[in-house]
Amino acid sequence: MANAVPVSNESAWPRLGLRPLALLAMAGAALGAFLLSLVFGSVRIPPDQVLTILVGGEPLRATWVTIINDFRLPKALTATLAGAALGVSGLQMQTLFRNPLADPFVLGVSSGASLGVALVVLSVGAANTALLAVAGLLGNLSLVVAACLGAGAVLILVLVLAQRVQSSVTLLILGLMIGYLTSAVVSLLLSFSIAERIQAYIAWSFGSFGGVTWSQMRVLAPVVLGGLLLAFILTKALNALLLGETYARSMGLDIRRSRIGIVTSSAVLAGTVTAFCGPIAFLGIAIPHLCRALLRSADHRVLLPACALLGATAALLADLVAQAPGTSVVLPLNAITALIGAPVVVWIILRRGAGRGAFGV
Amino acid sequence: MSATILQTEALSIGYTGRQGASRVIAANLHLRLHAGEVVCLLGPNGVGKSTLLRTLVRMQPPLAGRVWLDGADLCTLPPRELARRLSVVLTERIEVGQLSAYALVALGRHPHTDWTGRLSPRDEEVVRWALEAVDAVSLAHRQVHELSDGERQRIMVARALAQEPLLMVLDEPTAFLDLPRRVEMMRLLRRLARETNRALLLSTHDLDLALRSADALWLLAPGGVLHSGAPEDLVLGGAFEATFASDGIAFDRRHGSFQVHPPAQRRANLVGDGLIALWTARALERAGYTVGADHTAPALLVTISDDAGRPCWELGVPGGSSRKVGSLHALTALLRTGHMVVADPAADPKLDRMEERGSQ
Numbered sequence: 025m026a027n028a029v030p031v032s033n034e035s036a037w038p039r040l041g042l043r044p045l046a047l048l049a050m051a052g053a054a055l056g057a058f059l060l061s062l063v064f065g066s067v068r069i070p071p072d073q074v075l076t077i078l079v080g081g082e083p084l085r086a087t088w089v090t091i092i093n094d095f096r097l098p099k100a101l102t103a104t105l106a107g108a109a110l111g112v113s114g115l116q117m118q119t120l121f122r123n124p125l126a127d128p129f130v131l132g133v134s135s136g137a138s139l140g141v142a143l144v145v146l147s148v149g150a151a152n153t154a155l156l157a158v159a160g161l162l163g164n165l166s167l168v169v170a171a172c173l174g175a176g177a178v179l180i181l182v183l184v185l186a187q188r189v190q191s192s193v194t195l196l197i198l199g200l201m202i203g204y205l206t207s208a209v210v211s212l213l214l215s216f217s218i219a220e221r222i223q224a225y226i227a228w229s230f231g232s233f234g235g236v237t238w239s240q241m242r243v244l245a246p247v248v249l250g251g252l253l254l255a256f257i258l259t260k261a262l263n264a265l266l267l268g269e270t271y272a273r274s275m276g277l278d279i280r281r282s283r284i285g286i287v288t289s290s291a292v293l294a295g296t297v298t299a300f301c302g303p304i305a306f307l308g309i310a311i312p313h314l315c316r317a318l319l320r321s322a323d324h325r326v327l328l329p330a331c332a333l334l335g336a337t338a339a340l341l342a343d344l345v346a347q348a349p350g351t352s353v354v355l356p357l358n359a360i361t362a363l364i365g366a367p368v369v370v371w372i373i374l375r376r377g378a379g380r381g382a383f384g385v
Numbered sequence: 386m387s388a389t390i391l392q393t394e395a396l397s398i399g400y401t402g403r404q405g406a407s408r409v410i411a412a413n414l415h416l417r418l419h420a421g422e423v424v425c426l427l428g429p430n431g432v433g434k435s436t437l438l439r440t441l442v443r444m445q446p447p448l449a450g451r452v453w454l455d456g457a458d459l460c461t462l463p464p465r466e467l468a469r470r471l472s473v474v475l476t477e478r479i480e481v482g483q484l485s486a487y488a489l490v491a492l493g494r495h496p497h498t499d500w501t502g503r504l505s506p507r508d509e510e511v512v513r514w515a516l517e518a519v520d521a522v523s524l525a526h527r528q529v530h531e532l533s534d535g536e537r538q539r540i541m542v543a544r545a546l547a548q549e550p551l552l553m554v555l556d557e558p559t560a561f562l563d564l565p566r567r568v569e570m571m572r573l574l575r576r577l578a579r580e581t582n583r584a585l586l587l588s589t590h591d592l593d594l595a596l597r598s599a600d601a602l603w604l605l606a607p608g609g610v611l612h613s614g615a616p617e618d619l620v621l622g623g624a625f626e627a628t629f630a631s632d633g634i635a636f637d638r639r640h641g642s643f644q645v646h647p648p649a650q651r652r653a654n655l656v657g658d659g660l661i662a663l664w665t666a667r668a669l670e671r672a673g674y675t676v677g678a679d680h681t682a683p684a685l686l687v688t689i690s691d692d693a694g695r696p697c698w699e700l701g702v703p704g705g706s707s708r709k710v711g712s713l714h715a716l717t718a719l720l721r722t723g724h725m726v727v728a729d730p731a732a733d734p735k736l737d738r739m740e741e742r743g744s745q
Contacts, residue, residue: 037513038487038526040504122480260502264495267479274442275548276468276496322484325502 043326046319050333054104057340061100064349067091095234098241103233103343104336105248106301107311109293111335112255114308115315115327116290119262120283121196127309128294131182131195131287132202133175137298138229139206140174141167145225146217167228168240168299175295178202179288186287187280192269195287230356231302233343240300247296254289255328258282262324304339306361310369311335317372338365390551390584391418391441396450398433398440407448410436411609414450418552418584423575425595426588428605429629434588435556437605441586442473442554455551468496472548474541474555479529486532486540487525490515493547515546518581519573535566539573546577553577555587559594567591571598596620596641604628652677657689661696665689668713672720687716 062078063071069091073083077092113128121130128134144166185198214222236244261282264272273279297304315330316322338361346360393416399409410433418424428434439445441452443459452459454470462470472493481489493515494508504512516522519539524532532540538558545553558574559567571594578585578600589595595602596616604612604624612624619625625636629643637644653674655666665687666676674685688699698716701707710716 036522037509038485040488040491040509257500260495260498260500263492263502266481266484267489267492268477270444270475270477271473271479273444273464274468274471274473275493276465278464316483320483321488322481323488 040323043319043321047326047329047333050330050337054333054337054340057337057344058100058104061103061340061344062092062096064344065091065096065347066349066352094238098236098238099233099343100340101241102236102244102301103339105245106233106297106304107307107335107337107339108332109248109251109297109335110304110308110339111311111315111331112252112328113290113293114310115312115324115331116255116258116262116286117308118312119265119324120286120290121192122265122268123196124313125309126196127305128290128297129203129303129305129308131178131199131291131294132206133178133182133291133295134298134303135203135206136174136176136178137171137295138174138303139209140170140172140177140299141228142210142213142225143174144170145228146213146221171299172295174206175291175299178206179291179295182287182291183284186284192283195283228302229358231304231358231361232354233301233339233357234354236300244296244300248293251289251293251296252332254285255293258285258289259324259328261286262328266322301357303358304361305358306365307335307338307342310365311338313369314372387420387422387582389417390420390455391586392416392453393441394451394453396440396452397448398436399448400436400445401448409448409609411605411611412449414611416603416611416613418586420551420582420584421578422600423578423585423587423598424601424603425599426586426603426605427590427592427595427628429607429631432605432607433609434605438554438556438586438588442471443467465496468548468550470551472545472550472553474538474545474553474558476556476560479541481529484529485525486521486527486529486536487512487516489529489540490525490543490547493544496548511549512547515543518546518577519543534561535563535569538562538566538570542570542573542577546581550583552584552586555585557589558587559589559591567594593642651675652684653687654684655687655689657687661689665698665713665716668717669720672717674720685720 059074063069063074067088069083069088073088074092077083077089083089110128114126117126117128117130118124120126181202182195182199186195189195189198214225217225261272261277264275264277265282269279272282294308311331311334312327315327315334318334319326319330321327342357342361342364345364346355346357348355393414396414396416397409397412398414399407399411401407414437426434426437436445440447441459443452443462446460454462454467457466457470459467491504491508491512494504494512495502497508497511498504513522516525519542521536521539521543524536524540527536529537529540538561542553542555542558545555555574559570562570571591574585574587575598577583599616601613602616602619604619604627606612606624606628610627612619612622612628614622614624620638620641623638625638629636635644636642651674653669653676655662655669655676657665669676669687677684683703686701686703688701690697690699692711695711697709697711698713699707699709700716700719708719710719
């Protein structure tokens with residue numbers, strides 16, 4: 025502007041940088057966690073041998089190739105994708121609903137996936153042993169298909185509602201109600217089911233990154249990457265939504281279209297991860313808070329990649345702990361994410377929030 | 386006359402109900418806003434000020450008529466084009482974590498940036514200019530949640546300014562501010578309108594400030610009548626009485642303020658002069674007495690005297706007791722408890738000179 029007063033000290037202005045160094049450090053951490061999860065497992069493989077296998081060389085034992093290529097690599101990739109997806113999806117929901125308690129599951133998409141799985145696992149085994157054998161043969165593929173169908177059905181429902189409702193809060197309440205409805209149906213199914221089937225359902229609900237095969241990865245990876253890409257395209261809308269929908273609209277944002285975009289990307293990310301890995305709680309709500317506290321920023325152009333990287337790192341580390349390296353025990357993934365993550369998040373939030381009272385905030 | 390920025394043509398505002406029946410709040414409005422002008426929208430609560438503002442910024446559709454913004458029909462402008470011509474400052478308190486004032490103002494560049502939201506050097510220049518224009522350069526580094534109400538409001542104005550609009554609409558921009566901050570805010574808005582040649586429309590309940598600083602007033606009266614014109618024209622034309630007509634309150638054209646009808650008056654005669662007499666009269670009025678020097682009617686007699694260098698007040702009723710007090714607080718307390726009762730004369734319809742202090 026012509027009438028701007030010449031500023032003597034140009035560096036006096038704050039910088040709206042994209043924090044490349046912080047993001048680079050986070051990428052490094054994610055890569056480190058990825059390599060760690062390849063090295064550690066129930067079978068001990070020396071790190072140099074892991075590297076040899078990764079670059080296509082000949083290890084000391086041939087079985088190690090199978091272990092790395094068919095088990096650890098797909099699992100690490102799954103954890104990376106799932107962690108990134110949940111972190112980004114959680115960030116989107118917290119911004120869209122302007123609610124720090126929102127997470128990827130508020131839209132009810134994961135509940136839909138649970139319902140799909142419950143329908144297959146619990147109803148199939150009710151009487152017919154032949155059907156049960158079929159379900160066993162299909163393995164977790166049938167679970168994935170059922171979860172995808174359930175998540176997809178809820179996604180379509182939520183999108184139809186998102187077109188109609190005026191306020192995002194209405195959408196939030198509707199999503200919660202869908203969640204309650206589906207868990208009610210699941211409870212009913214559980215009460216009519218036999219013990220082994222209930223066991224199978226509960227095992228699924230513990231969450232696991234280990235069940236994804238290479239053929240399933242061909243579905244999981246493109247869908248998650250597509251969802252992440254859509255989320256990245258929508259960062260400008262998320263930034264405008266920081267001030268609430270009224271301000272966002274006054275700045276020229278097409279609220280309805282942005283909301284549908286955000287809901288689609290978030291639901292696809294959360295729904296897909298739930299379908300393939302089970303309902304992974306905690307990461308979606310914790311990672312965005314962690315990123316905001318670490319980066320001291322609300323700019324989604326920084327927060328979004330940070331949530332993806334930190335989410336991936338957290339998922340990889342949680343999976344590592346759940347494997348209890350050196351033992352053959354596998355702990356429930358959901359328990360690990362919350363057990364280790366919750367205290368960390370509490371510590372960071374409290375440290376940052378010290379001195380901010382209820383008044384004057 | 387400077388350029389017309391906003392113009393309405395037979396505009397009807399209101400709501401359309403569920404059965405298609407519409408509730409008209411005001412009809413056939415012909416309004417104009419010019420560049421460099423500050424216009425204040427005033428009116429009693431619930432008369433439809435918000436509806437009018439919401440219609441003018443396209444947050445709700447008009448029932449009939451047109452709104453022209455810089456020669457373009459408001460209803461057909463693409464959202465982005467609208468955002469480049471019109472920005473708003475709302476009353477709602479924004480809750481953002483971890484956002485600096487600078488970043489908040491930078492959000493105002495939204496309609497000017499590409500899909501990535503990246504700020505060009507020119508965008509940053511405008512952000513800095515906006516912060517300078519509202520005298521908030523020193524706040525740029527601070528987090529938004531650390532700012533006081535007045536500072537935050539200045540930042541929100543800077544954000545609206547960063548949109549580089551032709552028209553800024555502010556919904557009660559002085560609502561949460563104390564008196565000095567309100568005067569500062571109005572002065573700032575006037576200066577912005579003059580220097581940047583933009584039009585500013587703001588709603589307010591601050592009658593006194595609006596009368597003194599607005600270039601024009603829009604008075605929205607119950608029944609959907611809108612009086613517009615220079616503040617002085619409206620005072621002379623009696624528009625304020627028509628707009629705010631209500632029991633127990635009247636507009637004083639001489640002072641440009643509202644006065645409250647007191648409850649049934651009692652009389653008091655005051656003997657004394659100077660500043661002490663002035664404030665004694667004020668205390669008596671507050672206690673429900675009309676102060677005069679009419680010695681014919683039965684009245685409370687208050688005499689100011691000097692008690693060894695300190696003022697004291699002697700109270701007496703005709704044919705009754707007399708008391709002496711050392712402060713006006715004690716005097717009003719005595720009157721309140723009813724120890725000094727004067728035979729009540731016929732109710733006096735005359736207005737009290739007590740100004741409405743609520744808005745000061």
